[in-house]
Amino acid sequence: MQATLLRSVQVLATILVTAFLVVPMVLSLMAGVTVNYFQGILRSGVTLQWVAEVWALYADTILLSLKIAIATLAATLAIGVPAAYVLNRHPSRLSRAIEEIVTLPLAIPGLAIALALLISYGSAGEFRKSWAFILVGHVLYTLPFMIRAVMAVLASIDARTLEEGAASLGAGPLQRFLHVILPNIVPGILAGSLMVVTLSIGEFNLTWMLHTPLTKTLPVGLADSYASMRLEIASAYTLVFFLMIVPLLVGLQIFGSFLGGAGPSGSSRKGKHP
Amino acid sequence: MTSATRFSVILILPLTIVVVAFFLLPMAELFARSFVSRNGGITYAEILATPRYLSSLGATLIVAALTTVITLALSTLVGLLLARSRFPGRSLLLAVLTFPLAFPGVVVGFLVILLAGRQGLIGEVTRLATGEKLVFAYSMTGLLVGYLYFSIPRVLLTIVAAAEKLDPALEEAARSLGAGPWRVLSDIILPALRPAMLASGALAFATAMGAFGTAFTLATNIDVLPMVIYTEFTLNANIAMAAALSIVLGLITWLALAIARQASGASVAAAG
Amino acid sequence: MTSGVSISVAGVGKTFADGTQALRPVSIDVAAGEQLAILGPSGCGKTTLLRIIAGLEHPDRGGAVLFDGRDVTRLPIEKRNVGMVFQSYALFPNMSVIDNVAYGLRVRGMARQARHAEARRVLDMMRLSELSQRRIDQLSGGQRQRVALARALAMKPGVLLLDEPLTALDAALRDELRAEIDALLRSLEITTIYVTHDQAEAMVLGDRVIVMEKGGVAQAGSPRDIYFKPANTFVAGFIGSMNRIDGPITGGMLACPAGHLPVRAADAASASVRFRPESAKLVPAGQGGLTLEIERVHFLGATQRVYLRHAESGLALIVDGNSRLDLVPGTKVGLAVDPSNFIML
Numbered sequence: 001m002q003a004t005l006l007r008s009v010q011v012l013a014t015i016l017v018t019a020f021l022v023v024p025m026v027l028s029l030m031a032g033v034t035v036n037y038f039q040g041i042l043r044s045g046v047t048l049q050w051v052a053e054v055w056a057l058y059a060d061t062i063l064l065s066l067k068i069a070i071a072t073l074a075a076t077l078a079i080g081v082p083a084a085y086v087l088n089r090h091p092s093r094l095s096r097a098i099e100e101i102v103t104l105p106l107a108i109p110g111l112a113i114a115l116a117l118l119i120s121y122g123s124a125g126e127f128r129k130s131w132a133f134i135l136v137g138h139v140l141y142t143l144p145f146m147i148r149a150v151m152a153v154l155a156s157i158d159a160r161t162l163e164e165g166a167a168s169l170g171a172g173p174l175q176r177f178l179h180v181i182l183p184n185i186v187p188g189i190l191a192g193s194l195m196v197v198t199l200s201i202g203e204f205n206l207t208w209m210l211h212t213p214l215t216k217t218l219p220v221g222l223a224d225s226y227a228s229m230r231l232e233i234a235s236a237y238t239l240v241f242f243l244m245i246v247p248l249l250v251g252l253q254i255f256g257s258f259l260g261g262a263g264p265s266g267s268s269r270k271g272k273h274p
Numbered sequence: 275m276t277s278a279t280r281f282s283v284i285l286i287l288p289l290t291i292v293v294v295a296f297f298l299l300p301m302a303e304l305f306a307r308s309f310v311s312r313n314g315g316i317t318y319a320e321i322l323a324t325p326r327y328l329s330s331l332g333a334t335l336i337v338a339a340l341t342t343v344i345t346l347a348l349s350t351l352v353g354l355l356l357a358r359s360r361f362p363g364r365s366l367l368l369a370v371l372t373f374p375l376a377f378p379g380v381v382v383g384f385l386v387i388l389l390a391g392r393q394g395l396i397g398e399v400t401r402l403a404t405g406e407k408l409v410f411a412y413s414m415t416g417l418l419v420g421y422l423y424f425s426i427p428r429v430l431l432t433i434v435a436a437a438e439k440l441d442p443a444l445e446e447a448a449r450s451l452g453a454g455p456w457r458v459l460s461d462i463i464l465p466a467l468r469p470a471m472l473a474s475g476a477l478a479f480a481t482a483m484g485a486f487g488t489a490f491t492l493a494t495n496i497d498v499l500p501m502v503i504y505t506e507f508t509l510n511a512n513i514a515m516a517a518a519l520s521i522v523l524g525l526i527t528w529l530a531l532a533i534a535r536q537a538s539g540a541s542v543a544a545a546g
Numbered sequence: 547m548t549s550g551v552s553i554s555v556a557g558v559g560k561t562f563a564d565g566t567q568a569l570r571p572v573s574i575d576v577a578a579g580e581q582l583a584i585l586g587p588s589g590c591g592k593t594t595l596l597r598i599i600a601g602l603e604h605p606d607r608g609g610a611v612l613f614d615g616r617d618v619t620r621l622p623i624e625k626r627n628v629g630m631v632f633q634s635y636a637l638f639p640n641m642s643v644i645d646n647v648a649y650g651l652r653v654r655g656m657a658r659q660a661r662h663a664e665a666r667r668v669l670d671m672m673r674l675s676e677l678s679q680r681r682i683d684q685l686s687g688g689q690r691q692r693v694a695l696a697r698a699l700a701m702k703p704g705v706l707l708l709d710e711p712l713t714a715l716d717a718a719l720r721d722e723l724r725a726e727i728d729a730l731l732r733s734l735e736i737t738t739i740y741v742t743h744d745q746a747e748a749m750v751l752g753d754r755v756i757v758m759e760k761g762g763v764a765q766a767g768s769p770r771d772i773y774f775k776p777a778n779t780f781v782a783g784f785i786g787s788m789n790r791i792d793g794p795i796t797g798g799m800l801a802c803p804a805g806h807l808p809v810r811a812a813d814a815a816s817a818s819v820r821f822r823p824e825s826a827k828l829v830p831a832g833q834g835g836l837t838l839e840i841e842r843v844h845f846l847g848a849t850q851r852v853y854l855r856h857a858e859s860g861l862a863l864i865v866d867g868n869s870r871l872d873l874v875p876g877t878k879v880g881l882a883v884d885p886s887n888f889i890m891l
Binding site for chain 1: 277278281282286288289290293294296297299300301303304309311328344348349351352354355356360367369370371372373374375376377378379380381383384386387388389393395422426427430441454456459470473480483484485486487491500503504515516517520521523524527529532
């Protein structure tokens with residue numbers, strides 16, 4: 001009797017939570033392809049005109065977001081992968097401290113970091129005006145995810161022993177890194193990369209503060225359309241965003257097991273701020 | 275320096291430069307600029323003396339705390355069920371429930387509007403049922419709904435993962451000793467999930483404290499702390515006050531996460 | 547592959563970051579081509595010593611490691627030309643078996659064809675040819691172990707270091723590989739240092755055995771010496787089983803509650819004599835020097851282990867003997883020990 005009561009409450013809660021999370025997504029997708037949302041999709045019919053209009057109005061924000069995401073990925077690969085390797089290779093108090101500092105941008109609201117960047121570099125003319133300014137924010141915010149994903153794989157393959165094996169066969173530091181470490185951490189790099197691109201495309205908190213009228217990203221454009229465009233266009237724009245992000249999320253589901261504590265489903269200890 | 279050490283130093287150099295130049299130094303400057311207010315006073319004293327700042331701090335804490343409690347309660351109920359049952363479409367359901375994790379706050383705000391805004395689903399349903407439209411998107415309630423929207427997936431998945439790792443023999447042992455389902459839940463399962471609940475709960479709290487996009491989309495007059503910081507900085511150009519409030523906000527979120535980590539880490543050690 | 551290097555370790559010690567002493571200053575010499583086994587319980591410092599010889603750790607309290615008289619103390623492992631077999635094998639998952647075995651030659655800049663030919667030769671020698679294209683995760687534990695050994699040998703090292711190479715395998719496989727490794731190493735005449743906590747492995751594979759305890763050398767000697775002439779009570783207790791009888795010695799006779807035993811020792815008010823379980827003989831009650839009661843008999847196939855007890859004093863002894871002898875617990879028996887079999891410490 002007790003058991004069935006508990007179970008009924010659980011089933012009910014599951015249905016409610018699922019509906020709560022899924023229904024708004026469906027509403028948004030529907031609204032993006034409805035001729036007139038007031039009349040409803042059944043009465044007014046289905047159209048792609050709003051999606052076309054979004055492309056005409058906001059294509060530059062979509063392209064800039066892609067550009068920044070790719071640049072963020074390149075930077076986190078170049079900075080994060082070697083750093084993760086070193087932090088794994090030399091476990092010490094200093095390494096722990098560096099890891100803590102690198103992870104701090106997740107514990108501090110993006111608004112505060114953006115403010116700090118604006119105060120320090122706001123007067124740096126060209127840099128302030130360029131998309132590189134947004135890139136810096138995205139790199140700070142996504143680096144910990146790349147580093148943790150790679151460190152999780154390094155720990156799981158016992159990289160230190162593999163490297164000792166290579167060293168015993170005469171391989172120097174660079175050879176060990178290129179021949180033995182890199183090929184064996186590809187899954188972690190892949191998972192970290194998917195995470196970085198996903199987060200970069202969706203980042204709003206930092207970007208809203210750092211952008212200029214000439215450097216609007218997709219989420220900035222979304223905020224813009226929510227405030228000033230008709231519901232169908234805002235929905236169509238959101239639809240475009242979903243289309244960009246869902247393949248990445250599916251990829252993350254597949255490779256997510258390598259993310260360990262850094263993954264969306266892992267018991268990550270630090271915050272991230274939508 | 276051996277060649278291996280030199281190699282390691284070279285590899286970690288880019289990280290060091292980026293973090294120092296674009297994070298540590300700017301944060302230090304933010305901190306330095308946060309003390310003296312525009313009119314020559316001490317900002318932190320002004321915060322304590324200004325009701326608007328204090329009430330927004332209080333409102334933010336309340337919304338974040340409510341988000342955390344409701345999210346934990348719902349996610350534990352649902353998470354335990356999902357961790358233990360196998361049904362067709364289970365992995366698809368889990369995948370779909372993950373999606374909101376990657377939505378920016380502005381999108382979540384828009385989804386709340388679609389749900390509970392002036393043209394929202396809930397408004398339509400209540401109008402048909404009672405003749406009166408129920409609209410709550412553009413208020414603290416709407417904000418809370420938005421925060422639940424992006425907190426539940428993260429906490430839920432953490433709890434599912436933790437519950438899947440639970441040894442079923444523990445529960446079987448407790449039942450063999452005569453414990454009923456509620457006792458098993460309170461004496462065995464919840465204590466075992468405590469570290470995961472603490473960690474993900476603190477994460478939900480910190481995220482709700484610092485979230486900006488959702489409030490920004492819903493209404494400009496929702497006075498949560500991030501909105502106040504934004505207003506101080508952009509509309510009032512009060513940089514010192516924006517900096518001071520950011521430091522306060524950053525300290526609260528950092529502290530919440532640090533305490534949760536300490537507590538969950540300690541309990542993990544005690545259990546092991 | 548025939549000329550091994552000689553190794554000399556002089557006063558080498560290591561302290562861990564937390565202040566515990568992993569290795570007290572230790573000195574050992576290994577002749578070219580010698581097979582040395584380092585034996586000891588976990589935490590005795592044997593792996594640290596091996597890693598210092600390998601160049602994976604560096605001594606922090608002075609001292610030197612010499613290869614053929616050349617000081618290599620500060621050289622990293624990749625410049626020492628040592629072959630090493632790791633407890634976890636450290637095979638590279640991203641490479642096939644043959645690429646693993648050829649890796650040392652690749653690093654030296656040997657062309658692909660030449661190094662694969664050489665790797666194939668080593669794989670042939672170890673009867674692993676049919677595995678050459680396999681991935682590492684397709685190998686069994688025993689196969690991995692042999693590939694790891696082949697990989698270390700392929701670069702013709704001056705010294706081969708093995709760190710608990712058989713520990714991860716099950717007992718039957720361990721016995722088989724132990725014999726195989728021994729035959730291979732003896733045919734190669736390579737200087738070998740073999741670290742293990744398993745005394746049978748140490749005795750089979752070591753021309754000489756070094757027993758370590760608490761970061762220092764407890765005894766160094768031939769397996770025979772270590773077994774029959776242990777230098778101290780630790781070695782006596784760590785290797786094999788040992789009986790001990792305490793009592794006064796007067797006129798070449800040791801007195802104990804269970805009777806008297808002839809010993810070759812001077813008079814003493816209190817003394818301890820030790821002997822191995824297989825050094826004693828069971829005789830009919832009253833005929834040996836001691837009389838005890840059979841408590842339990844464990845039949846082991848080729849031999850049986852008999853647990854004896856003297857009820858009044860609690861003296862307990864074990865004797866290994868012919869398993870065809872049918873002994874009944876509760877019977878009284880006599881025990882005789884030849885005086886030459888006593889170990890006096």
